[in-house]
Amino acid sequence: MNTIGEGARVKGDFEVSISKIVTPFSFLKSHTHDYYEIYYLMSGRRRLYIGNQCYSLKKGSLAFIPKNVPHKTMTASPPEHERLVIYFHDAYIDSAVKEQPDLLLPFSGQEPVLELNQQEQAFVENLLLQMINEYSDKDRRGRALYFKSLLTQLLLFAGRKQPDGSTEELKPVNPSIREIVQHCNDHFREPMTLGQIAGRFFLSPSYVSRLLKKYTGHSFPEYLNTLRIRESQRLLRETGLKMIEIAEQVGYLNITHFNKNFKLITGMSPLQYKKMAQNMEHVTLKHKPEFLEKHRF
Structure with a gap:
């Protein structure tokens, strides 16, 4: 070898x-x-x-x-x-x-x-x-x-x-979705609704919803929750904050809602993830x- x-x-x-x-x-x-x-x-x-x-x-x-x-x-x-x-x-x-x-x-x-x-x-x-x-x-x-x-x-x-070898020309990304996604990425810790996003960009909520689904594969709530849970995973790995503090920092006012969405996205509870992250640190x-x-x- x-x-x-x-x-x-x-x-x-x-x-x-x-x-x-x-x-x-x-x-x-x-x-x-x-x-x-x-x-x-x-x-x-x-x-x-x-x-x-x-x-x-x-x-x-x-x-x-x-x-x-x-x-x-x-x-x-x-x-x-x-x-x-x-x-x-x-x-x-x-x-x-x-x-x-x-x-x-x-x-x-x-x-x-x-x-x-x-x-x-x-x-x-x-x-x-x-x-x-x-x-x-x-x-x-x-x-x-x-x-x-x-x-x-x-x-x-x-x-x-992996690319499937298709020669179909890629369609250009709608410029509106770039701005919407960037806004979500920058402000996901804050209270945010589909209606607020639509109003900010002078678009209808249904149109924003269709754009997000088309270009990210997720609805607005799914995309927002994914951003929040990704940040909560980082905080669980890198800080000693309490669970309620982490939930609040990433935009959840309700710890039950945080726990539910965390398990829905990751397949495990925040506590299970924290233990696995600690195990990773040990290794x-x-x-x-x-x-x-x-x-x-």
Whole structure:
């Protein structure tokens, strides 16, 4: 087996590596290995080289690196970033590939790096948190199978994001929706209704509703709740605020409403998410010294 970086090896058929980096460093030489790699940037910026192509990664970038293809990551500005990497062998996913032959399409498709929107980041990060939760407890019953099911979901999601080869010309984005989405992104913590948004942009509520559904795939309440829950996830990971304080900071006046929407969007309660995030932090700290010495990503 080829090595990662300066000698680290994947132990078993799959492995997860996560780390928070605050100092500048780069992988000076490209390397290859005979297993697949999925790289997700949770925060910050990096430059990723796959073969002779360079990709600028930002928060929410999801990269699929094929086996035996030279690659490396390098510092971007600022250097601080947090990333999660999944490694797995053919043998680990072989049974799923037999059932779904194009499961590994993300590694051979036209877009090896996907830029995820808010809703997609929430979905992917939820999968990744569950993966970490499974990976960190080696005695959990059905650990490998459940991890494989989560990996399969991630690969199917990414495969569906690949271009289908259609030559149909893309329609230009309505300029109104850009302004509406930006306003929601900037002010989701404040009280906000569809009627208020429509009035602000001199449009009818029904028209705004249709625009949001067409260009984001979500109704106004769904899009607003997703923005709020995404921010609440960050606060749960990075602060020690009480649940009621977090709910208020992201725009919920009712803790019951907050809990209901959090579970609807993430599939778990805020408390469950907080425990999984704490588990992720534990794994991050546990892996960080070895990561810095051996991987140099």
